[in-house]
Amino acid sequence: MTGRINIEYQVRELFRLKMEEFAHWCAENWTVTAEQAIRDNVFDAKPPGYREGYNAAVEGLSGAIDCFLEDSP
Template sequence: MSVNLEYQVAELFRARMEDFAKWCAENWTVTPEQALQDNVFDSKPAGYREGYNAAIEGLSGAIDCFLEESR
């Protein structure tokens, strides 16, 4: 049996980063109601919340790109 620790560590890192991206998408997206209650969004242009949410939800793709370029 061959052990490839570099591959195993890389895959563990990828899995944990994907877990983090999923957690962000579940916990950091902002609902319209939250945006109305949070004064940070008051001074932002229309569509800011939607763009913010798209960025948070797109972290998984960003992680994939980062890890591919790191190889």
């Protein structure tokens, strides 16, 4: 066998890929439109701008994953 298999690297890259896929899925499926917020009374008691901040957090998960994985040993 001439090539070496680096299982640790492959697992780390698979983990990164799956986490990024999950973050993308969250951004597509968990953001709340203005119409949804009006229909869902959960946002009624929240301060102005809460929905926008919530959406920004969900859409920013990819950046959080990058930071997490950079800091991981």
